[in-house]
Amino acid sequence: MRLYWSPVELASRLVKKGIKYNFASGSPDPTLLPINEIRKSFENVFENYGISVIAYPGAGGLKELRIEVSRYVRRMLNIDASWRDIIITAGAQHAIKLLSQLLMRRGTIVYVEDPTFVETIAPMRFQGAKLIGVPIDEYGMNTQELERLVKDNGPGIVYTVPNCHNPTGVSLSYDRRKHLLEISERYDLRIIEDDPYTALYPNTESPLRSINDDVIYVGTLSKVLGPGLRIGFVIVSGRLRDDLEKIEQHDFATSTLTQYLVYDLLRRGVANKVVERARDLYPRKLRELIESLNEYLPGSLMFKPSCGFYAFINTRVNAWDLLRRSVNQGVAFVPGGRFFVNSRRENTARLSIGAISIDSIRDGIKILGDIVKSS
Amino acid sequence: MRLYWSPVELASRLVKKGIKYNFASGSPDPTLLPINEIRKSFENVFENYGISVIAYPGAGGLKELRIEVSRYVRRMLNIDASWRDIIITAGAQHAIKLLSQLLMRRGTIVYVEDPTFVETIAPMRFQGAKLIGVPIDEYGMNTQELERLVKDNGPGIVYTVPNCHNPTGVSLSYDRRKHLLEISERYDLRIIEDDPYTALYPNTESPLRSINDDVIYVGTLSKVLGPGLRIGFVIVSGRLRDDLEKIEQHDFATSTLTQYLVYDLLRRGVANKVVERARDLYPRKLRELIESLNEYLPGSLMFKPSCGFYAFINTRVNAWDLLRRSVNQGVAFVPGGRFFVNSRRENTARLSIGAISIDSIRDGIKILGDIVKSS
Numbered sequence: 246m247r248l249y250w251s252p253v254e255l256a257s258r259l260v261k262k263g264i265k266y267n268f269a270s271g272s273p274d275p276t277l278l279p280i281n282e283i284r285k286s287f288e289n290v291f292e293n294y295g296i297s298v299i300a301y302p303g304a305g306g307l308k309e310l311r312i313e314v315s316r317y318v319r320r321m322l323n324i325d326a327s328w329r330d331i332i333i334t335a336g337a338q339h340a341i342k343l344l345s346q347l348l349m350r351r352g353t354i355v356y357v358e359d360p361t362f363v364e365t366i367a368p369m370r371f372q373g374a375k376l377i378g379v380p381i382d383e384y385g386m387n388t389q390e391l392e393r394l395v396k397d398n399g400p401g402i403v404y405t406v407p408n409c410h411n412p413t414g415v416s417l418s419y420d421r422r423k424h425l426l427e428i429s430e431r432y433d434l435r436i437i438e439d440d441p442y443t444a445l446y447p448n449t450e451s452p453l454r455s456i457n458d459d460v461i462y463v464g465t466l467s468k469v470l471g472p473g474l475r476i477g478f479v480i481v482s483g484r485l486r487d488d489l490e491k492i493e494q495h496d497f498a499t500s501t502l503t504q505y506l507v508y509d510l511l512r513r514g515v516a517n518k519v520v521e522r523a524r525d526l527y528p529r530k531l532r533e534l535i536e537s538l539n540e541y542l543p544g545s546l547m548f549k550p551s552c553g554f555y556a557f558i559n560t561r562v563n564a565w566d567l568l569r570r571s572v573n574q575g576v577a578f579v580p581g582g583r584f585f586v587n588s589r590r591e592n593t594a595r596l597s598i599g600a601i602s603i604d605s606i607r608d609g610i611k612i613l614g615d616i617v618k619s620s
Numbered sequence: 621m622r623l624y625w626s627p628v629e630l631a632s633r634l635v636k637k638g639i640k641y642n643f644a645s646g647s648p649d650p651t652l653l654p655i656n657e658i659r660k661s662f663e664n665v666f667e668n669y670g671i672s673v674i675a676y677p678g679a680g681g682l683k684e685l686r687i688e689v690s691r692y693v694r695r696m697l698n699i700d701a702s703w704r705d706i707i708i709t710a711g712a713q714h715a716i717k718l719l720s721q722l723l724m725r726r727g728t729i730v731y732v733e734d735p736t737f738v739e740t741i742a743p744m745r746f747q748g749a750k751l752i753g754v755p756i757d758e759y760g761m762n763t764q765e766l767e768r769l770v771k772d773n774g775p776g777i778v779y780t781v782p783n784c785h786n787p788t789g790v791s792l793s794y795d796r797r798k799h800l801l802e803i804s805e806r807y808d809l810r811i812i813e814d815d816p817y818t819a820l821y822p823n824t825e826s827p828l829r830s831i832n833d834d835v836i837y838v839g840t841l842s843k844v845l846g847p848g849l850r851i852g853f854v855i856v857s858g859r860l861r862d863d864l865e866k867i868e869q870h871d872f873a874t875s876t877l878t879q880y881l882v883y884d885l886l887r888r889g890v891a892n893k894v895v896e897r898a899r900d901l902y903p904r905k906l907r908e909l910i911e912s913l914n915e916y917l918p919g920s921l922m923f924k925p926s927c928g929f930y931a932f933i934n935t936r937v938n939a940w941d942l943l944r945r946s947v948n949q950g951v952a953f954v955p956g957g958r959f960f961v962n963s964r965r966e967n968t969a970r971l972s973i974g975a976i977s978i979d980s981i982r983d984g985i986k987i988l989g990d991i992v993k994s995s
Contacts, residue, residue, distance in 0.1 A: 283666075
């Protein structure tokens, strides 16, 4: 058992406070975060619930919040789920960890997009899971390739970010969605769908969970209301739901206070308003990033992003070397090598439009382009 | 791998909202919780830190909070530790779970007091640890017996609540403390010291960690500032500290917002004031419980509690049956069977003075006494 620092963490250590062009952070745009509404909700919940808001959290999460989340996912994501099947967690990463503990042990086979999100696979690896990378292209995970791998390696779990993939930005095509759900049934695969970004863009495909109840859905309010609240959720039913409620009691990590806050924010429609503004802002930011890359780093984009926060590029040189140089000029990103499952490609990088202001994107990419050219 | 509901959770489900005599809950006294100061801290941290308070949490926890915790443990618990060796967690239960993941695997031997706290041993069992119960009496864990067991079973981990033990209320005597630290060195035992209650009582012994740096110390602010904030901490150094920081990133569960809140509460001396009031109130509550038991359930006390929240009693009849009947008359407690490691004793119960008001203790025990007598 070995433990590693995530490259996201390492990169953010290299990033000096107040770095100008921060393409490293997966945080949401600070101008969208409803800071004053959070203050208002704080007053509301203390006024209405008093001491309860700092009492021990109950199993499965605050019922009022679970009901509001069920409304939110119905409205935003077209997912129909009973509040009983919604388990509140301390963020999506916490959800993935708990699911890993329940579903994975030494040798469990987990099929993932290659590259995939380095932080969510860490707890799977810690459990001893055997990760098998499935190629990904502009239509998402190559499900024909997945089927072939499953025939060779046997059944297992599919961990996927079908919409607005992290780190590539692609979304799974309609045909592959159908195919993925077909083969999951045929070969007895359990799908874990990780879905932080779908609600933030207009015209995205509905999540897999909206068409198949067997899909284990992991969602979050981090990108809408603020990652520091640590409120995510799993939509899951039956025995696994019960086990998830029980294993959550092994850490009791989800703050009652932030559950009440998010409940009140959802109840008052604050999340809906943020999403409305997000659906205007993030597509413009992503477009700005793509256009800037095409201008200043032509040919670097390895995938054409459709939505989400990320673009994945070929840096031509070792990305850690590049990062050290670019940080000196105020530009940060996350080197991409550790996002790969099969064979690492160290000359790749993940660029995020999450935290950086839209007006800084072009200048930051221009600087990065100059550094790459002079390498 | 099997998952169970904690009897604390099951008992609290039986407890109707607003039950009059709640001896089940391990929550702190609601009259001590600094609700208005928390509101004030909320305004402070939003005013002073803005958007940072809802940003992603950093590895190891908020530096400002770690520094304040190092001051708190020096003042309250006589523990001298660098802020670098203080790792913030989402409560003490979260800390125990992470330590279990790092230190325990199938077959790892863990020596625990028998009975011990049922909720903290759950993640150890989930890891596959082999728990070995060590007898406990009014002087705490019988360390002679521990030494004998270690000779038979080999080295391992000692999980202990040396002060104000949960569920028995006893504290480890001076001689046994010395002996425990001696044999931990002689037989290469790692000690995990779980210590939620020491600060709440005057004249308690300082924690083991205050005299030996090798002890892994788990602390919490839950009993002082409110369990719903989910802020606990581990004091640990070296390689294990680094691993703890890394494995915390597998769940990212600790809310940035509540870290800032607790930081501000500590900084403003609010915790000190609560502790002052706690040191007056809890000893009076515990005395009231013991006197009431002596009067209405004479001979039931299995251990003489010295501090903390709990008394452990012999109920003479099956405690779950008793609970069902007593709940109808407004009295709740936690059946004790599952607190045992070696052989369960189902006619036992844990009574807590945490949440119940001091004025209700006597009446509640009188009612319980009547029910037991009529059983």
